[in-house]
Amino acid sequence: MSNILVVTGSVRPNSVNSKVVSLVVRLLEQRNLIVAVADLGELQLPFYDDPLPPSHPEFVPTNAGVRRWTAMVADADAVVLVTPEYNHTMSPVQLNAIDWIYKGWAGKLVALIGYGWRSGAAQAHATAREALAANLKAEVLDTQANLFFAKDLAPDGSMLDEAAVLAKVNASLDKIVAHLG
Numbered sequence: 001m002s003n004i005l006v007v008t009g010s011v012r013p014n015s016v017n018s019k020v021v022s023l024v025v026r027l028l029e030q031r032n033l034i035v036a037v038a039d040l041g042e043l044q045l046p047f048y049d050d051p052l053p054p055s056h057p058e059f060v061p062t063n064a065g066v067r068r069w070t071a072m073v074a075d076a077d078a079v080v081l082v083t084p085e086y087n088h089t090m091s092p093v094q095l096n097a098i099d100w101i102y103k104g105w106a107g108k109l110v111a112l113i114g115y116g117w118r119s120g121a122a123q124a125h126a127t128a129r130e131a132l133a134a135n136l137k138a139e140v141l142d143t144q145a146n147l148f149f150a151k152d153l154a155p156d157g158s159m160l161d162e163a164a165v166l167a168k169v170n171a172s173l174d175k176i177v178a179h180l181g
Helices: 016-029 064-075 092-099 122-135 162-180
Strands: 003-007 034-038 078-086 109-116 145-148
Touching (some): 003 016, 003 064, 016 034, 016 078, 016 162, 034 064, 078 092, 078 162, 092 122, 109 122, 109 162, 145 162
Parallel strands (some): 003 034, 003 078, 078 109, 109 145
């Protein structure tokens, strides 16, 4: 059975992110997958401040949250980033989490599910794709879920168009299942 890591994208209280993460977890569990959530608020990763870059052969994380985060990514067969769009890019907390890992991303299967006002997180996903696929050599799936406020989701995260939300999210999750075999 495959292990899927769902990564939060916001640390704000009452964030829409928690509702989208809950939906993703529920849909993955319905596929009989083992699901873990990396709550970036709980992990409390410091902004990258190590004297060595993660690509350095002698880099070893010393922060407990970073060590837990690194192990979570290493143990996962696939990672799902639930990404809010902040100023036409991904959230700083999520990008910082990505930056703490180098070797662990190579070949890692990654799905992108996001939401936002103007592009439904398409611009945030472009940033994630550049960081993960181009730079870190992760295998980022082409199918991504872009959920739009005022069309798919209400500003509080409730579904306005449940059929559209489920179709978009399920399409992305189905690609994970197909890739994992």
